Amino acid sequence: MQRKEDGYVVAVVGATGAVGREMVKVLEQRDFPVAELKLFASTRSAGEEIVFCDRSYEVEVLPTEPPEGVDIALFSAGGTLSKEIGEAWGAAGIAVIDNSSAWRMVSGIPLVVPEVNPLAAFAAFAHGGKGIIANPNCSTIQLVVALKPLADAFGIDRVVVSTYQSVSGAGQKGIEELSAQVVAMFNNRTADVNVMAHQIAFNCIPSIGSFLENGYTDEEWKLVQETRKILDLPKLRVSPTAVRVPVFSCHSESVNVQCSRKVTPKAAAAAFHQAEGLVIQDMPAEQIYPMPFPAAGSDDVYVGRIRQDPDDDCTLNFWVVADNLRKGAALNAVQIAEVLHEGPEEYA
Amino acid sequence: MQRKEDGYVVAVVGATGAVGREMVKVLEQRDFPVAELKLFASTRSAGEEIVFCDRSYEVEVLPTEPPEGVDIALFSAGGTLSKEIGEAWGAAGIAVIDNSSAWRMVSGIPLVVPEVNPLAAFAAFAHGGKGIIANPNCSTIQLVVALKPLADAFGIDRVVVSTYQSVSGAGQKGIEELSAQVVAMFNNRTADVNVMAHQIAFNCIPSIGSFLENGYTDEEWKLVQETRKILDLPKLRVSPTAVRVPVFSCHSESVNVQCSRKVTPKAAAAAFHQAEGLVIQDMPAEQIYPMPFPAAGSDDVYVGRIRQDPDDDCTLNFWVVADNLRKGAALNAVQIAEVLHEGPEEYA
Numbered sequence: 001m002q003r004k005e006d007g008y009v010v011a012v013v014g015a016t017g018a019v020g021r022e023m024v025k026v027l028e029q030r031d032f033p034v035a036e037l038k039l040f041a042s043t044r045s046a047g048e049e050i051v052f053c054d055r056s057y058e059v060e061v062l063p064t065e066p067p068e069g070v071d072i073a074l075f076s077a078g079g080t081l082s083k084e085i086g087e088a089w090g091a092a093g094i095a096v097i098d099n100s101s102a103w104r105m106v107s108g109i110p111l112v113v114p115e116v117n118p119l120a121a122f123a124a125f126a127h128g129g130k131g132i133i134a135n136p137n138c139s140t141i142q143l144v145v146a147l148k149p150l151a152d153a154f155g156i157d158r159v160v161v162s163t164y165q166s167v168s169g170a171g172q173k174g175i176e177e178l179s180a181q182v183v184a185m186f187n188n189r190t191a192d193v194n195v196m197a198h199q200i201a202f203n204c205i206p207s208i209g210s211f212l213e214n215g216y217t218d219e220e221w222k223l224v225q226e227t228r229k230i231l232d233l234p235k236l237r238v239s240p241t242a243v244r245v246p247v248f249s250c251h252s253e254s255v256n257v258q259c260s261r262k263v264t265p266k267a268a269a270a271a272f273h274q275a276e277g278l279v280i281q282d283m284p285a286e287q288i289y290p291m292p293f294p295a296a297g298s299d300d301v302y303v304g305r306i307r308q309d310p311d312d313d314c315t316l317n318f319w320v321v322a323d324n325l326r327k328g329a330a331l332n333a334v335q336i337a338e339v340l341h342e343g344p345e346e347y348a
Numbered sequence: 349m350q351r352k353e354d355g356y357v358v359a360v361v362g363a364t365g366a367v368g369r370e371m372v373k374v375l376e377q378r379d380f381p382v383a384e385l386k387l388f389a390s391t392r393s394a395g396e397e398i399v400f401c402d403r404s405y406e407v408e409v410l411p412t413e414p415p416e417g418v419d420i421a422l423f424s425a426g427g428t429l430s431k432e433i434g435e436a437w438g439a440a441g442i443a444v445i446d447n448s449s450a451w452r453m454v455s456g457i458p459l460v461v462p463e464v465n466p467l468a469a470f471a472a473f474a475h476g477g478k479g480i481i482a483n484p485n486c487s488t489i490q491l492v493v494a495l496k497p498l499a500d501a502f503g504i505d506r507v508v509v510s511t512y513q514s515v516s517g518a519g520q521k522g523i524e525e526l527s528a529q530v531v532a533m534f535n536n537r538t539a540d541v542n543v544m545a546h547q548i549a550f551n552c553i554p555s556i557g558s559f560l561e562n563g564y565t566d567e568e569w570k571l572v573q574e575t576r577k578i579l580d581l582p583k584l585r586v587s588p589t590a591v592r593v594p595v596f597s598c599h600s601e602s603v604n605v606q607c608s609r610k611v612t613p614k615a616a617a618a619a620f621h622q623a624e625g626l627v628i629q630d631m632p633a634e635q636i637y638p639m640p641f642p643a644a645g646s647d648d649v650y651v652g653r654i655r656q657d658p659d660d661d662c663t664l665n666f667w668v669v670a671d672n673l674r675k676g677a678a679l680n681a682v683q684i685a686e687v688l689h690e691g692p693e694e695y696a
Contacts (some may be wrong), residue, residue: 080442158659162510162593162602164552182530203641204512204593204600204654206667211632215613215655224658227386237659241602241667243512245552246594252552254589254602265563284559291550305554307563310572313583319554319589 001073001095001125001340005126006037010129010337014077015039015059016048018172022330023074024052030334033341038070041077066092072320072340073100074333075099080339084180090131095124095340097133097333104134112231113141114335115277116348121339125209133336138243138328139219139251140226141164145327146302147257150269151231154314157258158237164245164252165208166292169324170195174249180226191203196228196244217242249297250292251324258315265306268316272303277327290321298329310319349419349473355383355532359418362425363407365398366520367447371422374402378682381689384416384674389425395523405592408483414438414440422653422681423447430507431681438479443688445681449566452482452574459577461489462683463625466695469687472597486565486676487511487590487599488574493626493649493675494668495605497619502662506585506685509571511602512593513556516641517672518543523596528605528647544592553592560604565590598640600673606663613654616664620651625675630654638669646671647679 010027014020019140024142026131027034029033037052041057046061062077075082075092079102086103100144103109110120124133136144143161150156167174168321173195181191181201191199199336208219216224223240227233272280280306290302301322308313323326339347359374362368364408370388375382385400388410396407411424414437421442423430427450434451438444451457452571458468459482471479484492491509515522521543529539529549539547546553547567556567563571571588575581575668593600620628629638630652657663687695 119565160508160604162589164512164593183534186534197635198639199641201641202595203639204595206600206602206637208630209633213634215653216631216658216659237657239604239657239659239663239665241510241653241665242601243602243667245512247550247552252554254554254591255510256587256589256604284555284563284565287545287555289554291546291551291553293547293549305589306565309585309587310562310564314516314589317587317589319472319591325554348537 003341003343004071008071009036009038009069010034011038011040011067011073013062013073013075014038015050016041016045016339017076018168018325019329021077022325023049023076023333026326026334028053030338032334032337032343038067043191062262066094070094072097076124086132087130094131096131097135097330097336099135099333101137101222103132104136109134111136112336113224113230113332114142114339115275116144116230117232119344121336122344135329135333135336136226136230137219137222138169138324139165139253140223140230141328141332142251142301142320142322143188143253143255144227145221145231146255146303146318147227147231149275149278150257150259150268151233153271154263156236156257157260158258159227159237160256162241162254163243164247166243166249166251166324167200167244168249168275169208169251176240178248186258189212200244200246202246206241208242208244216240216339238264247292249296249325250288250321252292252319252321254319256309256315256317257313259313262313263316265308265316268306276279278303280304281333290319292321295321296323297326298339299326301327351689351691352383352419353354353419355381355417357384357386357417358382359386359388359415359421361388361410363398363421365424366390366516366523366673367424367677369398370474370673371424371458372398374617374674374678374682376401378686380682380685386415391546396466405663414442418442419617420445420685422685424677434480435478439494442479442595444479445679445684446482447677449485449570451480452484453577457482459484460684461578461680462687463490463623464492465580466687467692469684470692482679483677483684484574484578485567485570486517486672487513487601488571488578489676489680490599490649490668490670491571491601491603492578494603494651494666495579497623497626497629498605498607500609501579501615501619504584505608506606507575508587508604510589510602511591512595513590514595514597514599515548515592516597516674517556526594526596531567550594554589556590558590583694595640596669597644597673598669599676600638600640600667602667604657604663604665607658608662611664612660613656613664616654625649626651628652638667640669642672644667645674647674649675668688
């Protein structure tokens with residue numbers, strides 16, 4: 001992608017969804033050099049108006065061919081669409097940053113978290129590259145941001161992770177379902193179940209996505225495969241459990257990580273402290289630790305409850321929280337665009 | 349304790365609390381041989397009426413001396429009171445079944461889950477026994493009911509457990525706080541925080557109980573110590589994270605367990621299947637797995653999502669749910685009374 005000092009033509013594909021809307025917000029908040037913004041959605045949502053930098057933009061119907069003049073496209077319109085048109089857009093010279101799972105595990109497609117592996121992004125435009133960079137799954141992003149400093153400082157061998165994922169991970173309709181169920185229950189009516197497999201209000205559902213042959217959900221398996229790919233640790237052992245909880249925004253994760261060497265909570269905190277995009281909230285005596293409700297809308301990944309495994313000098317427990325729509329999706333995608341804008345020299 | 353065919357004089361101490369009320373319900377539902385029921389509480393709550401077997405009982409002020417004629421006392425009135433008067437009641441010949449944490453880790457005091465170690469209960473009345481049997485913590489009970497069959501069949505070496513604990517674990521006032529906060533938020537008012545350290549509505553709080561020097565909460569440390577004591581595995585490695593979630597009833601736990609031998613999900617399910625008090629809900633394709641909302645009010649411990657660790661033939665992941673007020677507290681206490689009634693021969 002060519003650096004343009006006077007800004008880029010940026011397209012958001014799936015602009016009316018929960019993540020698409022957040023992408024537009026993040027582009028504005030981070031002052032990304034946008035010369036022109038194009039918003040695309042399905043015919044159902046086209047015609048809606050979305051405000052960006054005090055100007056209202058009409059959402060257009062997604063064209064059948066890659067639009068001319070677009071430099072960067074942020075896709076968040078589902079895996080099927082990304083699979084269908086991603087390559088054509090990439091071949092047309094558009095830098096495609098794709099939030100779906102379609103391309104993440106495809107060999108040769110970079111899977112990028114800017115704090116972790118920014119340089120990998122540029123492979124998308126090298127010989128044989130498709131011009132597509134995949135944005136990882138929300139629960140993976142916050143996990144790898146926390147694991148990276150530990151991997152660098154101590155090496156990591158094994159991760160046991162249990163997630164506490166908010167309903168916004170199921171999109172705008174997930175948010176509406178939790179809200180509607182709570183209202184129904186407090187009015188003595190039956191809570192309708194449409195989006196998730198069961199009632200989520202005042203419940204925990206240990207099932208996100210669909211089940212694989214091996215008994216894991218695809219959401220869990222993303223934690224295994226994407227974590228290995230992003231950290232470039234193909235033999236890392238990851239044992240995941242993904243659970244939906246009745247929280248609107250932000251995912252939380254309980255992480256048990258076995259390092260290659262001895263590690264203390266203090267040494268881990270020092271490693272976390274130096275990491276970009278990571279904020280330590282760990283003053284238990286003052287009841288300070290990361291939580292999803294107060295973290296909503298913020299860009300950082302929060303880590304706390306850092307403590308030694310009771311019986312293993314090489315193993316730690318910690319708790320990590322991030323806004324799944326921002327760092328877990330829209331923000332990470334825009335940060336990838338920022339990496340492309342800044343160029344590989346910045347990250348060498 | 350002497351077996352009485354025509355029933356026992358049973359006292360419930362702390363009868364007006366969430367667990368105390370549940371104890372009275374469970375005594376009735378399980379048809380425990382109660383010849384006479386005595387309900388005790390602090391002066392603040394004395395005078396309230398509680399119905400047992402279609403008769404209304406007035407709650408009395410707890411006497412300063414152990415009451416005469418009582419055979420069995422179910423205590424759920426906090427650790428301080430149990431510590432203060434438990435021994436005197438036990439010395440007076442009353443079988444004290446104590447739901448507080450006061451006596452659990454005291455050497456010589458049995459800590460009993462009837463499905464796991466029923467015979468241990470009788471040590472309370474052997475030479476040197478204090479007549480006190482401790483009821484374990486809610487999150488421990490459901491964990492050990494699930495671990496016991498695995499320990500027997502395959503041996504267990506290490507457990508990593510993350511909990512999803514309901515607000516009823518904080519008592520009736522925990523239930524009321526979540527409810528009040530939800531109502532406040534849906535009416536655009538500020539949610540008051542009194543019982544828990546932070547707002548629990550639409551939030552997860554990775555802190556239950558108070559923090560210890562080692563960075564764990566006492567709730568987490570109970571999972572370490574009580575699990576070892578009940579399973580009689582003093583070297584078992586347990587690495588716990590305890591989290592409060594916005595659920596009214598039932599605790600859930602994500603468990604990663606490393607066995608001493610190879611184990612498959614099928615073999616584990618066979619072991620679970622034979623265990624008492626344990627129900628397998630594990631048909632992922634039909635979206636059947638344990639969940640807290642539907643489990644409320646039931647007596648069983650539910651286990652599901654049984655699957656092999658991705659990289660270890662000796663390790664499993666599973667998900668376990670139980671009603672913390674019933675199996676996690678009141679039911680387990682009444683089951684201990686049933687064990688005493690039936691006598692050691694039944695369990696030999």
